[in-house]
Amino acid sequence: MESLKKFRKFLMPFFIFLVVAWIYCLYSGVQASEEAQKMAAEAQKAAAQGAVAAKAAAGAQACNVLLNDDLGLKGKLGKIIAKTPVCTPTCTTGCIDPNAPKGYLGIPGGPKPSPIGGLLWAIWVGWIFSTVGAFGGIMAGVGHITIFGLANFAKSFKKTNPALNKFLTDTIRVSNMFLVGLSALVSAVNYWKMKRIVWPLAIALAVGAVGGAFGIAELTAGKISLKAYIGYFGLAVFAVAGFMFYGTTERARAKRKAAREAAKRFEEAAKKGDAADGVKVVSFGLTNCVFTFYGVEFRFNPLLAAFGGLVIATIAVFLGIGGGFLLVPFMTDIVKLPMFIVAGTSAFVVLIKMIMGICTYMLLKGVQVWWPLIGTELVGIFIGSMIGPRTQKYIPDIWLKRLFVVLAIYVGLRYTSKGFLGKSIVPPY
């Protein structure tokens, strides 16, 4: 550990050296071999030939006049846009009018979320983060899907350009992750230093998280339709509603009351009595290690931790939400870890899986985000986070949770039915 700490001192200077070396290479004209560039050019040619074949196949459909122009949009988006039908008097949905004002991602005719609306919604999200906590990520997702009209826009291309439908779905997933994921990165680095992180457990969770995050992004980017995404998102919202509902039940409230009374009794008796024994291993196996520490029983399952990290990372990166609502209950109620381990580990795991998810989507799969929307939302979350603590004393925790349970059930019903049945069973239909 000491040698690692010494190495850490040189990490940033070494990184700066690499960056300066790279800038020097660019300045002096050194670049990847010509052969690699030829290969890239050939791949582009093959893609263009594929586009011609797609146009011929689309000729039989009503919207059969394709743009064949990236409209100045870069990367994967430009290539997909070129295969989208042009709007004509007979083709009015699932098409693009090149002369329409630019909206989301710079696409002509795309939704233009009002900055005021985006800001107000993000203030709501920030308020939730600073009061109840876990539900904020879900609400950020609801904003991207429904409030800003991105889902309806993506849905319109379902038949005319499925690739665009799936690309837009991926941008929603990555936008969700940006808000929580980047913020988790900053909080993990700057603002939370716990006394101890149990590195074997953190690494076990992170290995699972890396595998899950990378794997699900790699496997599903460009393949999930908006309809399916909304359905799964709705199911996740039901899970959150379940957790929050449990917190409002008489049983949970009674437990909280009992905890406070136990704390009083415990503090009074704190100085009496002798300490129990230290560590005693009761049983040890690959999947179950049981030991008592000063008479208190602890269980630790490395395989469960890694598998749990994988499943939670998979769900979180698939839906584009932080996973905090799954991770913390997993570590406290299922693995039953001490708080100081949960604190350090959860921030670390959320950080790792979000970085892996965002990098895989954006760097490897070419998914883009609309920076003005992300920026406006961050401003709103910042404002909301300052309002929340001030309103907190006027609204009891239990009523907040009840409100969010009702909201979560409504959102869950709407998205699940829209996703899996094709239409919403709650208004607006």
Add this chain to the structure above:
Amino acid sequence: MYTHWLVYLDKIFLPFYQLLSDPVLAYFLGTFLLAIICVIIGEFLVGIAFYANRNYVKKLTNDLVHWNNLSVEAVKKGDTEAYHTFNKEANDVYGKLFFLTIAHSAAFLVPIPFVLAWMQFRFGGIEFPLPFIVPGVGASVSYIFTFVVLYLPSYWLFKKIKHKLPLFKDFDRIMRESSEVVKEMKSLADILEEKIKASKARHKNIMQQKA
């Protein structure tokens, strides 16, 4: 409407890219200066957020330490039921503090998307060749990569001088004060260390007696 403010940002940001004549060096210097501005504005905003919420953060942190220390004392007493009860309360409070910290962190990131939006407007089509091919990434990178690799060193440099700057050292002091109580947090490893120390002292006594 977004295009209009991009034009305004153009007037503000473009002069940073016109300081040198060589285009490559001018681009990287300009991006580095933008990154520093993002760090300064981000640190300022997070300081404001923390200042506004300092009492609430202090309350949550006090609760966290209180429940955690109770759980450690429960372990010392060998009381499993009390430990799980207090530990759960501590985890619940930690959950609230975690998400509040995430909301504060959003303040730190506020300037970045606006800068990246402008960079996409100006440099979106430019590919920056790498000296070698990176599997999965290719032979070139975009404006995002160049911003990130310059943002990290500018953050590191700013951290070195932050404690000397007038407003930022006050924000730093407030953040440190609100987390002072964390030093009182006990951990299970402390109990083990006490036992190990006691055991070593006993062993030393035995050796001295034998000698």
